[in-house]
Amino acid sequence: MKTSKISLLILLFSFTQTFIFCSKTGDSVQLLKNTGNGTGIVVVLNDEFEGMPIVLAGSAESHFIVSFKNDLQSKSLEFEAIQGELPLIMKDNEGNKWDITGIAAEGPSKGQKLTSLQSYMGYWFSWGTFFPGAEIYDNPDISQRIPRLYLNGDWLIPSAQVLSGGPGKDGIPALKNPDFVVKSEALFMNNEDLILGLVVGTEARAYPHKILDWHEIINDEVQGEKFVISYCPLTGTGIGWAQRQHGVSSTFGVSGLLYNSNLIPYDRESDSYWSQMRLDCIKGSRKGEKIETIQLIETTWGTWKNIYPNTQVVSTNTGYSRNYNRYPYGNYKTDETVYFPVSVKDSRLHAKEVVHGIIINDIAKIYRFEQFR
């Protein structure tokens, strides 16, 4: 009798072990192979969106795509790529050579700048949910376009879709005027590491993803101008704007809230809440105000320091004790899982494919890195 009880005990443990080890792995997206040194092939696309001629230049290997209005002095130019001369990326039919920030470095229009489009990189799922039905360049599959919501309540968006990300307001600490180091001192950076690059006048600064993963917002000042560099690790979107918007200057913090799995920053001046990807204020006294973005270039550290040898990069000496060499979200970059519910799921691309989106009139068009190989 007791022997059977003991057998039961053994069976119980065997069952426990069997139950424990059942697991399933999902599909994953391959991370792009970046050369990390800025030697990748540059591809230029002359395109049109919302009736506006535009030009994009990018390199999948060097992980960058930049986009501009093609309306220099109200005329449309024909662009083609320049290889191996970074920061120069394209030339036009009038003999100008243009750099990665859209400035004519050579030619009759030397010194003039193309207007940078409102655009940024991000995971496909986030574009699919913030801009439902967005057109994908060179992709015949069209899904139904849904207009953007502007509600009249406390929130400009459906409040039921505002979720807590977990750590609470300021639980993820934003940085303010962090320390920078020059490239020779940036031993924590690898050539393949992604950065958000900002150029102000002659000064270039790099904001590494590996630091933004832990802080999400950096309030910075360059040559007297104050900026906000925001990065949402869950949507992969890095967007910059001036601290002064519509006459009010404020630093920003991390509210701990998410809308469609995307960062909701708050301004410390009015305690208003903003949607990073929508680029507008969604709650508070500044509700409805639009954010005017600045140009940030997402690329590899190797490419950036090759283009801007005198660049500075945010130091790991942030005042916070973090392991910046560890990505804090596990397999999130490559698996299909989106941690928090989103309002629209668009399966035309893998959820975590990194794409470049441009926004005109609240409508987005998507460009994939495969078009820049």
Next chain:
Amino acid sequence: MYLRFFIKFLNAIKWIILLNVLWIAHTFDIMGQACCSGGVPISNQIGVRPADKHQLSIRGSYDGNLLSSFYNGSEKLDDTNVKRFSQTIFLQGIYGISDNLSINTMIGYVHHTRTVINTYAEAPPTKVSGIGDAILLAQYKLIRFKESSIYLTGGLKIPTGNSEMKNENGIILPADLQPGTGSWDLIFSSGYVKNNFIRPGMSFTSTIVAKLNSYSDRYNGQQQYKYGNDFQFLLGITDSFILRNLILNPGLLFRFWRTSPDKIDNSLFPNTGGTWIYIAPSINVQFNNYISSFVSLEIPVFQILEGTQLSTTLRFALGFQLNIPTSKNKLIIPELK
């Protein structure tokens, strides 16, 4: 001869159990409510021994868990920006149906407080209170000898606690601040008790507890969340002294606790799960045959966490136990864990 063979067989079984324990602990690939996760810390309450026949024991206790240590793996980070204090009142009833079988039921009321300190402004702490999940266990004495016994426990954690509480702005709070987990979970436990260990009045206990969690719906079913499975291995020693007309039972417990990472929609949720080792000194005071009281501290002495997490700095508990006779049988006071 048969008895000697049986004892040897029993010793072998004990080793099999121990090896199982170590193997499970080594390769555990599941969920568990880490010490910074949501719900009430019921795992601590499962190791209570079964009651004797027709004996009803009522336990009331307070459990305070201060989480203010920030860890990256096993490295303690110099960061004191976030603190959480979880307080739980437990009410537990244990009744012996027969000599071998007893039932154990428990429910808690939890109060979480989370404080985030930043250099710009001190935000008011987030406070959440509510009834937590309940457990219902059947405990069975598998083998009984004069001075030792082996018992098995099996049961359910029932999602009586709210797992979708909202803050004052109507936003659903994160899982780690919810009073309940929203999931039905299976609980298995096995314990060995040796009385008169080394000397009369001293006892030794060895307990393993496994909690196998299931998925729960969050955000109107848009998210499937599963807390990591939970495994504990406890070794304890308790002694007895008489002081005037009181019986004192000082104890020392070693607790190995492992939880696997939580899952969202079948993917691992980062910065959850880990391994902890605690040392827990305690003292139990028996005032008479009917009433006893206890106090315990739980001190983390080692932890390896998955990713970066807030972890327990100190945990403490105090409570009482009432033993109520329900038959004419002589009252036997159950020993506390």
